[in-house]
Amino acid sequence: MVRRVTLREVAQEAQVSVATASLVLNNKPSRISQPTQQRIRDVARRLHYVVNENARGLVTNETRLIALIVPDIENMFFASLSKCLETECRRNGYQLFISNSDDDRTLERRLMRNFVGRDIDGLLLIPSIDSYTDRALLRDQICASPCPIVIIDRLITADICDGVGFDNELGGRLAAKKLLCAGHRRFACITGNKDSVNANTRCYGFLKTLQEHEVPADSILTLDGNYRFSGGYDAADAVADFGATCLFCCNDLMALGAIDRFRELGIAIPADISIIGYDNIVKRFGLLTRLTTVEQNVSELASQSWQCLYRHIQHHDSGRNCAEANDLLLLEPQLVEGDTVAQAPIFR
Amino acid sequence: MVRRVTLREVAQEAQVSVATASLVLNNKPSRISQPTQQRIRDVARRLHYVVNENARGLVTNETRLIALIVPDIENMFFASLSKCLETECRRNGYQLFISNSDDDRTLERRLMRNFVGRDIDGLLLIPSIDSYTDRALLRDQICASPCPIVIIDRLITADICDGVGFDNELGGRLAAKKLLCAGHRRFACITGNKDSVNANTRCYGFLKTLQEHEVPADSILTLDGNYRFSGGYDAADAVADFGATCLFCCNDLMALGAIDRFRELGIAIPADISIIGYDNIVKRFGLLTRLTTVEQNVSELASQSWQCLYRHIQHHDSGRNCAEANDLLLLEPQLVEGDTVAQAPIFR
DNA sequence: CTGAAAGCGCTAACAA
DNA sequence: TTGTTAGCGCTTTCAG
Numbered sequence: 001m002v003r004r005v006t007l008r009e010v011a012q013e014a015q016v017s018v019a020t021a022s023l024v025l026n027n028k029p030s031r032i033s034q035p036t037q038q039r040i041r042d043v044a045r046r047l048h049y050v051v052n053e054n055a056r057g058l059v060t061n062e063t064r065l066i067a068l069i070v071p072d073i074e075n076m077f078f079a080s081l082s083k084c085l086e087t088e089c090r091r092n093g094y095q096l097f098i099s100n101s102d103d104d105r106t107l108e109r110r111l112m113r114n115f116v117g118r119d120i121d122g123l124l125l126i127p128s129i130d131s132y133t134d135r136a137l138l139r140d141q142i143c144a145s146p147c148p149i150v151i152i153d154r155l156i157t158a159d160i161c162d163g164v165g166f167d168n169e170l171g172g173r174l175a176a177k178k179l180l181c182a183g184h185r186r187f188a189c190i191t192g193n194k195d196s197v198n199a200n201t202r203c204y205g206f207l208k209t210l211q212e213h214e215v216p217a218d219s220i221l222t223l224d225g226n227y228r229f230s231g232g233y234d235a236a237d238a239v240a241d242f243g244a245t246c247l248f249c250c251n252d253l254m255a256l257g258a259i260d261r262f263r264e265l266g267i268a269i270p271a272d273i274s275i276i277g278y279d280n281i282v283k284r285f286g287l288l289t290r291l292t293t294v295e296q297n298v299s300e301l302a303s304q305s306w307q308c309l310y311r312h313i314q315h316h317d318s319g320r321n322c323a324e325a326n327d328l329l330l331l332e333p334q335l336v337e338g339d340t341v342a343q344a345p346i347f348r
Numbered sequence: 349m350v351r352r353v354t355l356r357e358v359a360q361e362a363q364v365s366v367a368t369a370s371l372v373l374n375n376k377p378s379r380i381s382q383p384t385q386q387r388i389r390d391v392a393r394r395l396h397y398v399v400n401e402n403a404r405g406l407v408t409n410e411t412r413l414i415a416l417i418v419p420d421i422e423n424m425f426f427a428s429l430s431k432c433l434e435t436e437c438r439r440n441g442y443q444l445f446i447s448n449s450d451d452d453r454t455l456e457r458r459l460m461r462n463f464v465g466r467d468i469d470g471l472l473l474i475p476s477i478d479s480y481t482d483r484a485l486l487r488d489q490i491c492a493s494p495c496p497i498v499i500i501d502r503l504i505t506a507d508i509c510d511g512v513g514f515d516n517e518l519g520g521r522l523a524a525k526k527l528l529c530a531g532h533r534r535f536a537c538i539t540g541n542k543d544s545v546n547a548n549t550r551c552y553g554f555l556k557t558l559q560e561h562e563v564p565a566d567s568i569l570t571l572d573g574n575y576r577f578s579g580g581y582d583a584a585d586a587v588a589d590f591g592a593t594c595l596f597c598c599n600d601l602m603a604l605g606a607i608d609r610f611r612e613l614g615i616a617i618p619a620d621i622s623i624i625g626y627d628n629i630v631k632r633f634g635l636l637t638r639l640t641t642v643e644q645n646v647s648e649l650a651s652q653s654w655q656c657l658y659r660h661i662q663h664h665d666s667g668r669n670c671a672e673a674n675d676l677l678l679l680e681p682q683l684v685e686g687d688t689v690a691q692a693p694i695f696r
Numbered sequence: 697c698t699g700a701a702a703g704c705g706c707t708a709a710c711a712a
Numbered sequence: 713t714t715g716t717t718a719g720c721g722c723t724t725t726c727a728g
Contacts, residue, residue, distance in 0.1 A: 004467075004494035006705060017715045022707060031713055048492040053465040054402035054411070055705035058720045063402070065466075073446070074427045074632070082421055086448050095462050097445040098421070100434050114443050117401040118413075119352075144396040146352035229634040253634060260636065284422070285633075286577040286601060288608065354721060365699045370723060379697055403721035406704045 005047045014043040025051070057119055066094045066309070067115040068124045071103040071154075076281050077298065078126065081152070084302030085124060092310060094121065105130035105137070112141055122309045123149045127156055129195050135160070148312035152305045154198065155328065162312070164305040164329045168198050171294040171333040172205025172248070175276045178292070178335055179246045180213055182274060183344035187215065188244035190225040190235050190254050199227065199250040202278060202294075206248050225254045232257025240265060245273060245344050252277035252293055259289070259340075270342035280336055292338035297331065304329055353395045362391040373399070405467055414442045414657070415463040416472045419451040419502075424629050425646065426474065429500070432650030433472060440658060442469065453478035453485070460489055470657045471497045475504055477543050483508065496660035500653050502546065503676065510660070512653040512677045516546050519642040519681040520553025520596070523624045526640070526683055527594045528561055530622065531692035535563065536592035538573040538583050538602050547575065547598040550626060550642075554596050573602050580605025588615060593622065593692050600625035600641055607637070607688075618690035628684055640686035645679065652677055 011021040016036060023030045024040045043049075057063035066089050070078040082098050089096040097115075101108040108128045115123060123145070131138040132154065139160050142149055151163040179187065189206055192199025203222070210220060221242040225231035232254030239247055239258065249255040255277030259269060267273055280295035308327065359369040364384060371378045372388045391397075405411035414437050418426040430446050437444040445463075449456040453476045463471060471493070479486040480502065487508050490497055499511040527535065537554055540547025551570070558568060569590040573579035580602030587595055587606065597603040603625030607617060615621055628643035656675065 002492055002494055004464075007707095008705075018706080019708080019716075020714055023714090026707085028708095033713065036713085050461060050464045052406075052467055052705050053462075054467050055406055055720085056707070058400075058403055058406070058705080058722090059707045061720075073421060073430055074424065076422065079422045079427055083448055083450075095466075096447070098448075099444070099446070100431055102431075113398060114401075116352075116398045118443075119400055119402050144350055146350055229636060233636055257636070288577060288581060288605070355723095356721075366722080367700075367724080368698055371698090374723085376723095381697065384697085400721055403704085404723070406706090406721080407723045409704075 002048070004052075005049045007049070007051070010040065010044050010047060010049050013047065014040045016040060025049075062121055063119045064094050065118060065120045066096050066122050066124065067111075067118075067120045068096055068098045068126075069101050069108060069111050069115075070098065070126050071101050071128050073098065073100045076284055077279060077296075080284060080298045081126075081302055084299045085306060088302055088306035092306075101128050103128045103130070109137070109141060112145070116146060120147055122147050122313050124152055124305055124309060125149055126152050127154050129154075129193075132156060132195065132197055148309060150305055150309045150312075152301065159326065162308050162327045162329075164301060164308055165331070166198075166296045166301070166333050167330040168201035168333075169205035169208075171278060171296075172202040172207075173209045174294055174333065174335045175202075175248045175278075176206045176209035176213075178276065178341060179248070179274060180210070180215075182246070182341055184246040184274065185215065185344065186219050186242070186244050186246070188221040188223065188235075188239040188242060188247045190223050190232060190239075190247065190249045190258070192225055192227045192250040192254075194224070196227065196250075199225075202250050225250060227251055227253065229253050229257040229260075232259075233261045236261035236265070239273070240267060246341070247273060247275045249275065249277050252279045252281040252291060255291055255293070255340075256282065256287075256289065259291075270340050272345065274341040274344075276335075276341060290338035290340070292341040293336050294333045295336045296333050300331055304331065350396070352400075353397045355397070355399070358388065358392050358395060358397050361395065362388045364388060373397075410469055411467045412442050413466060413468045414444050414470050414472065415459075415466075415468045416444055416446050416474075417449050417456060417459050417463075418446065418474050419449050419476055421446065421448045424632055425627060425644075428632060428646045429474075429650055432647045433654060436650055436654035440654075449476050451476045451478070457485070457489060460493070464494060468495055470495050470661050472500055472653055472657060473497055474500045475502050477502075477541075480504060480543065480545055496657060498653055498657045498660075500649065507674065510656050510675045510677075512649060512656055513679070514546075514644045514649070514681050515678040516549035516681075517553035517556070519626060519644075520550040520555075521557045522642055522681065522683045523550075523596045523626075524554045524557035524561075526624060526689060527596070527622060528558070528563075530594075530689055532594040532622065533563065533692065534567050534590070534592045534594075536569040536571065536583075536587040536590060536595045538571050538580060538587075538595065538597045538606070540573055540575045540598040540602075542572070544575065544598075547573075550598050573598060575599055575601065577601050577605040577608075580607075581609045584609035584613070587621070588613060593620075594689070595621060595623045597623065597625050600627045600629040600639060603639055603641070603688075604630065604635075604637065607639075618688050620693065622689040622692075624683075624689060638686035638688070640689040641684050642681045643684045644681050648679055652679065 011018045024037050086096045105128045149161050153165045155163040155165040223235045236258045277293040280293045282291045359366045372385050434444045456476045497509050501513045503511040503513045539551050571583045584606045625641040628641045630639045
């Protein structure tokens with residue numbers, strides 16, 4: 001370990017002023033003689049000089065720092081998103097700092113404050129669940145933020161700031177249509193956590209579509225899930241008892257759980273029961289089950305979110321957060337065909 | 349969005365000098381009158397003042413910033429570790445920035461440089477695979493680092509800097525002993541990636557132990573895996589053909605893959621074949637399979653790594669990286685009993 | 697009890 | 713072609 005070298009030291013060693021050294025090392029258009037340039041660069045390399053970005057940021061008024069706050073980095077969806085966003089940022093010369101809010105609103109607040117303290121150029125935020133139910137706090141903080149903010153995935157209506165996410169209702173609809181087309185007439189649906197707006201919207205789209213196709217309410221079983229493997233596993237018996245010929249799960253993990261239980265019960269998939277999941281996490285995790293599922297294109301989400309934020313940064317956008325007219329971009333999910341959906345038994 | 353408020357503005361608004369405001373807002377022992385203190389605090393709150401940590405760091409010479417570089421944040425093990433480390437840092441008043449090297453050595457170098465530029469107080473590094481095979485580059489960079497560095501999990505011998513990781517050989521030994529005690533005499537072992545030193549060490553410990561117990565070489569089948577679900581799945585047939593009564597997989601994902609294939613083949617677990625995995629990722633992922641596995645205590649790893657780094661930071665340790673005598677801490681993995689190991693068939 | 701002033705490492709306008 | 717100077721926002725001595 002070694003003391004940190006400053007620009008002044010490089011300048012001294014190269015027998016020039018700091019200004020000259022700065023000009024050269026930043027490749028600024030100037031008419032410094034070639035020999036001098038070379039000398040400065042050589043010294044800088046020899047001394048392992050690295051510019052102090054904080055000091056630089058102080059004067060240039062931009063840190064080229066972007067922060068990302070995710071509720072849970074252990075969640076594969078957020079982990080993938082982080083990776084994609086990091087790539088986007090890097091491509092544009094920004095550095096991304098990832099942080100974890102543990103889905104805790106207090107921590108989220110603290111992180112945001114910390115990041116503002118670090119003078120970030122922009123914030124990508126996936127809000128905690130709590131911030132859904134009580135938006136006031138978050139809203140205030142966003143309005144008081146000195147940097148642009150884009151909300152991702154968990155969209156909290158457009159009156160706060162710009163947001164990019166998926167059309168969850170459409171996702172539910174796609175699942176419903178697929179099953180209806182396959183001739184199913186008796187449905188089951190496992191929801192996510194109670195307060196997960198996204199999961200609820202998926203369900204809503206699913207049920208709405210069934211209703212529009214005049215499926216009677218008593219042919220539909222809705223069960224509370226927990227977004228986890230056990231949620232699907234535990235619900236499977238009820239689904240079977242109900243005599244459903246198909247099942248829509250608000251995420252893949254629950255679908256896997258249900259499949260596991262069905263297998264134990266000797267129920268064949270898709271022969272006896274068809275299953276659709278959500279997320280296509282199965283593929284990402286490297287499992288081999290070819291689950292029919294609704295996929296959300298994570299890299300598109302990342303790309304769009306970044307572009308949205310970047311626009312604001314470039315326009316030096318000092319008045320968009322909390323404006324009346326904010327952009328809300330809804331990306332379309334896609335149904336991915338696997339091996340877990342078949343024609344309804346009665347039609348065969 | 350709103351312009352950023354500076355200390356000067358707070359001071360002006362409160363009719364005091366910046367020095368006074370600084371003293372008060374940092375709770376420095378001073379004899380500023382209570383009324384003045386209150387006035388300053390009120391103004392600061394009203395204006396949403398947040399201290400500029402970069403400017404502060406410039407003068408205090410500490411940023412309270414810690415960086416973590418992981419090879420792949422989508423890997424559940426690293427994701428969990430990140431979470432634990434973040435908690436440790438926060439507890440001690442430091443902020444953790446997580447970054448992803450994609451297991452790419454060039455990117456790793458860039459990230460390290462960037463972080464040094466941000467004047468971090470310490471770096472937690474899980475090196476890329478490439479840095480195993482050619483340590484020279486990384487070594488140079490570590491030696492030239494102005495901040496303490498602790499290497500985590502992928503230990504690259506102790507001559508570079510301090511490291512904290514797990515005793516992978518012991519892990520392999522634990523698995524072997526468990527199976528030997530259960531009376532097994534015909535073994536299979538699925539390795540990880542070729543260049544994964546950790547996985548290889550697990551195998552080494554496993555095979556070494558068998559050898560020490562005089563298991564003949566022709567009673568042991570070793571197969572190349574890929575650390576993924578498919579690796580276990582694809583290897584399962586060979587394991588069955590070989591007539592092994594037990595199988596050790598260098599990670600859980602491959603164990604799950606093997607189990608899946610065995611199930612298809614009508615081979616009962618653990619009746620026909622016993623299986624031990626590694627990582628206990630199954631539990632973390634929320635699956636219900638009670639896999640017997642070798643668990644690594646991630647939160648202990650985080651805690652020890654942080655403590656190691658923190659010691660260096662506190663001792664203002666300007667000469668430990670690349671010193672001759674560095675600490676290498678090996679934590680002990682533990683065998684977690686599940687339902688996938690039974691007495692060898694022949695003994696029943 | 698409070699303020700003035702120096703300086704952290706850097707960039708940018710302006711001189712020379 | 714290069715150097716001087718001011719200032720980014722903050723902390724910290726030292727005076728008053």
